[in-house]
Amino acid sequence: MTVNRSRRMYDRRSVVYFHHLHIDKVKNLSPSPDDEGNYRCEVEGEARRMLILRRRLRLRLDTAVNTNRPSDKNDCVWYEVKARPGFWVLSLTSKCPPSRKNEHLFLGKGVLDTDIPTFVELKPVCYPSEIVSHFEEEEAVQKLDEELFKHVEKEIMFRTLGWYPA
Secondary structure: OEEEOOOOOOOOOEEEEEEEEEEEEEEOOOOOOOOOOOOOOEEEEEEEEEEEEEEEEEEEEEEEEEEEEEOOOOOOEEEEEEEEEEEEEEEEEOOOOHHHHHHEEEEEEOOOOOOOEEEEEOOOEEEEHHHEOOOOOOOOEEEOOHHHHHHHHHHHHHHHOOOOOO
């Protein structure tokens, strides 16, 4: 594990704290939308270390407007869509839930913290860059070893295709 003291540039292999939202725990949904059609609610969350797979633009599909300009492909047309910078990330944890063993990969002990096991959840999520947690400014950005990172990428590919090791 290498350490990068700069918090400005996050890229592949970076381990960064993000505000992880538990989307299955929503409460206090507003009874009606605001003037822009948005509902408000509360979602439980916590700062959690995530492994960045890639930087990625997050398309705001709710902003799509048809330009009526043909794209010269089949019957397709161009749409104008707002986009925000973001990251494809994987959640890291020190404990693997027993019921979800096939969804996690054991990276080893001492990968991020001395003598503590590290598991990665093999379900990529696209998070906006605004959800990076800066609550521990002194915390250095860590980088996962290149070979271990390639192994994680291969496991995502294999398991996405339905293959699970015995």
